[in-house]
Amino acid sequence: MKTCKIKFLSLFIAMLLIIEVNAQNIVVSENLNVNSGPLKVKMGAQGFGKIGKWKFGEYSVVSSKAGWTKTTSKSNLFNTKTESKTTQKFSFIICNKESDSAFVNAAKNVEIEEVQGFELFPNFYLGENEVKLSANNFTASIIINGDTTDTWILLMNSEWGSESENTGEAILTNGITKYLIFSASSNSNGTDKRNIPAKGYEFREKEYAVLALQYYGGGALGYNKNLVWIDNNQNQKAKLILAAAATAILQLKTDEVDVFE
Structure with a gap:
């Protein structure tokens, strides 16, 4: 019996390895395939009060600070209506090989409003449980070499719920100049048969893609398979801005577990 279990486990592991070997990355626009290549991302150690020491290509985080996650909530007398707010902040400096630096100050805010049924008797409730609004807002400011006259803003908003009227937006x-941010996956063209595809984002100015990032590699072993594509036709300053935006999103995604949703 023990031998059968060992053989089954070995077969299962072998199947996982075969799937991972044949894994696909997110699908990126043709111009990015032509004008760039995927840069492997190293996260590095994430010390106390710090973010990860992200590094890809010629870009690396040289200093950082991560604030505490703060959550506040309130409810009515019978706890049938609750509101909660969670805030998380972090900042970092990322440099290129020319020693140019980008200072990034980021914050994530999550607000949830929900109603719950009132228990009149054991297992008998008046009303139903309902999420009225769940709003996720992420913002980051990017300043190159201390020049505050040219501040870039990364904005990613999404919300859902019975009272939601906003489908969300994501821009840099x-x-x-404005880059629209679109979701990307390895199954955009329908060729990835895994239950969980690779996931990421692509930044475009009109129809021209300038940046793509993969924050999850897909499958059961998709963590720590991050990739970044940066259009080589951009100048050094633009590339650093894009690298800073990609790093902010990668750090954001390390604290989220929505890849299985």
């Missing part, structure tokens, strides 16, 4: 802009 300095008020003049």
Whole structure:
């Protein structure tokens, strides 16, 4: 019996390895395939009060600070209506090989409003449980070499619930140039048969893609398989801005577990 279990476990592990060997990355636009290549991302150690020491290509985080996660909540007398708010902040400096630096200050806010049925008798409730609104807002400011006259803002908003009226938006802009951010996956063209595809984002100016990042590699072993594509036609400053935005999102995703949803 023990021999059968060992053989089954060995077969299961072998199947997982075969799947991972044949794993696909997110599908990126043709111009990124032509004008860039995937850069492997190393997260590095994440010390106390710090974010990960992210590094890819010529870009690396040289200093960082991570604040405490703060949660507040309130409810009515009978706990049939509750509101909660969670805030998490972090900042970091990322540099390129020319020693140019980008200072990034980021914050994530999650607000949830929900109602719950009132228990009149054991197992008998008046009303139903309902999430009225769940709003997720992530913002990050990016400043290159201390030049505050050209501040870039990364904004990613999403919400759902019975009272939600916003489908969400995601952009990177300095008020003049604007990149729209789109979700990306390894199954965009229908060729990835895994239950959980690789996931990421792509930044585009109109139809031209300038950046893509993969924050989950897909499958059962998809963590720590992050990749970044940066358009080589961009100048050094633009590349650093894009690298800073990608790093902010990668750090954000390390604290989230929505890849299985």
